[in-house]
Amino acid sequence: MQEIIRTPDDRFADLPGFPYAPHYVDNLPGYEGLRAAYIDEGPKDTQHTFLCLHGEPTWSYLYRKMIPVFLASGARVVAPDLFGFGRSDKPILDAVYGFHFHRNMLLALVEHLDLRGITLVVQDWGGLIGLTLPASPNFTPRLSRLLVMNTTIATGTSAGPGFEQWKAYAAAHPDMKVSDVVRRGAPVLTPEEAAAYDAPFPTGASKAGVRAFPERVMVSPDMDGVFESVAAVAFWNTKWSGPSFMAWGGADRVFPAATITALRNTIRGCPEPMIIPEAGHFVQEWGEPIAHEALTAFGDHRR
Numbered sequence: 001m002q003e004i005i006r007t008p009d010d011r012f013a014d015l016p017g018f019p020y021a022p023h024y025v026d027n028l029p030g031y032e033g034l035r036a037a038y039i040d041e042g043p044k045d046t047q048h049t050f051l052c053l054h055g056e057p058t059w060s061y062l063y064r065k066m067i068p069v070f071l072a073s074g075a076r077v078v079a080p081d082l083f084g085f086g087r088s089d090k091p092i093l094d095a096v097y098g099f100h101f102h103r104n105m106l107l108a109l110v111e112h113l114d115l116r117g118i119t120l121v122v123q124d125w126g127g128l129i130g131l132t133l134p135a136s137p138n139f140t141p142r143l144s145r146l147l148v149m150n151t152t153i154a155t156g157t158s159a160g161p162g163f164e165q166w167k168a169y170a171a172a173h174p175d176m177k178v179s180d181v182v183r184r185g186a187p188v189l190t191p192e193e194a195a196a197y198d199a200p201f202p203t204g205a206s207k208a209g210v211r212a213f214p215e216r217v218m219v220s221p222d223m224d225g226v227f228e229s230v231a232a233v234a235f236w237n238t239k240w241s242g243p244s245f246m247a248w249g250g251a252d253r254v255f256p257a258a259t260i261t262a263l264r265n266t267i268r269g270c271p272e273p274m275i276i277p278e279a280g281h282f283v284q285e286w287g288e289p290i291a292h293e294a295l296t297a298f299g300d301h302r303r
Contacts, residue, residue, distance in 0.1 A: 004034065005090040005206045011199045012087060016192045017064045022087050028108040036109060037087035041067065042076035048117050048144070048300065052079040053106070055124025055151070056213040057178045059086030061196050062284045063121070069291035073300050075119070080109055082125075084209020085200060092205050097212035099225035103129050107136055119145040119298075123284060125213055127151025128225070134240075135231040146244040146267065147294050149283050150252050152259050153236075153266065155229045156221035162253045163217065170214040175204035185252070185280035236267045244270040245294040249279030249286070271297070 012022075026035040039060050050070045052063040060079035070077045081088040082102050091097075106129065110118075120143060122130040131153050133139045152159055170176065178201055179194040201207050218225045244267050248260050264270045274293050279286045 002096065003092050005092060005203070006035065007087060007090070007200050007202060007206065011202060015061065015196045015199070016190070018061050018196065020067070024087075025109070025112060028105060028112060030108065031083075031105060034083060034089045034091070036080065036083065036089070036105065038078055038080040038109065039067070040076070040078050040113070042071050043074070044076060046074055046076050046117075048073070048119055049076040049078060049115050050119045050121050050147075051110070051115060051130075052077065052121040053123075053126030053130040054079070054082065054085065055126045055128070057085070057176070057181055057207075057210040058124075058197060058282065059200055061086070061199075062123075062282065063287065065287035066121070066284060066291040069288060069295065073295050075300075078113065078115060080106065081200075082106075082209065084212070087200065090200075090206050090209060092208055094208045094212045097209050097216065099129070099216055099218070099223075099228075103132060103225075103228070106130070106133065107139060110139060110142065116142050117144050118142050119147060121147045121149075123149040123151050124281065125151075128154050128217065128229075131236065132225070132228040132232040134235045135228050140235075143242070145242050145298060146240075147247070148244065148263065148267070148270075149247045149290070150249050150255050150281055152255060152263055153229050153232050154218035154225065155233060156218055156223065156226045158219045159217065159254065159259065160256060162256060166254055167214045167217070170211065174211050175207060176210065178207075178210065182282055185249070185254075186282040186285035187280075188285055233266055238268065240268045243298055245297045246270055246273035247283060247290040247294070248273045248275050249281060249283035250275045250277040251279060252281045252283075254281050 020039045022037045179197045182197045
């Protein structure tokens with residue numbers, strides 16, 4: 001049995017702006033014995049479910065400014081913590097954290113919860129993985145809308161100099177302080193909010209998932225995940241016909257303006273993005289106005 005770290009509950013006490021109780025499942029097919037955590041708020045029989053997927057090195061806390069807006073519309077909100085992040089279990093071996101390890105977990109969780117009417121909400125690795133989910137035939141019928149922020153579909157080429165600089169930094173700092181990373185992309189954070197991003201990681205050993213993600217970005221065509229990503233490009237470009245909304249932090253050093261254009265051109269029917277010039281990579285820290293604008297665009301805003 002693989003060795004894991006389970007972050008003590010007391011590290012998540014009194015998180016600012018995040019009063020949501022965690023739910024747990026430890027019997028997802030293929031992940032028996034690993035406990036996955038997720039937030040599940042709002043009515044279960046509603047028309048729309050917002051599936052909010054975090055990236056590197058964050059967790060579901062990232063969506064705390066968007067969740068209340070989505071709930072006020074009458075929707076359900078599900079925000080999982082990927083293994084290695086948040087309240088989910090953290091295997092200590094970096095090698096565990098492959099593309100399919102995370103992707104298959106998300107597909108299994110969607111099946112376990114039988115989510116339908118999904119508004120897929122993605123950013124960073126939440127998009128690198130989440131945007132490939134419709135390549136699975138079991139997921140496609142569950143999908144109805146897309147809200148995409150500061151991410152890309154990685155089909156085997158580098159995301160550019162900003163990403164390469166981040167990758168080099170991550171490799172040189174295997175025990176990086178997560179809050180420092182997030183604050184560089186979101187200097188609006190209070191000290192208490194920044195501390196909430198450190199909460200899941202009591203030791204360097206608990207950061208295996210954090211260390212692994214930069215190395216797993218598909219920058220060459222032979223890497224795991226490229227096949228699904230190429231299929232995802234085809235889906236979003238030729239088969240997708242649902243509503244989309246794009247928001248972007250204009251000060252993002254990892255994904256520059258060219259990434260916006262490329263991704264928008266990939267997503268069939270995607271309208272002009274909402275640009276927040278002062279926002280960096282972690283654009284959800286400006287999430288309240290984004291959520292309001294997205295709901296207005298989708299036509300289900302309750303003022």
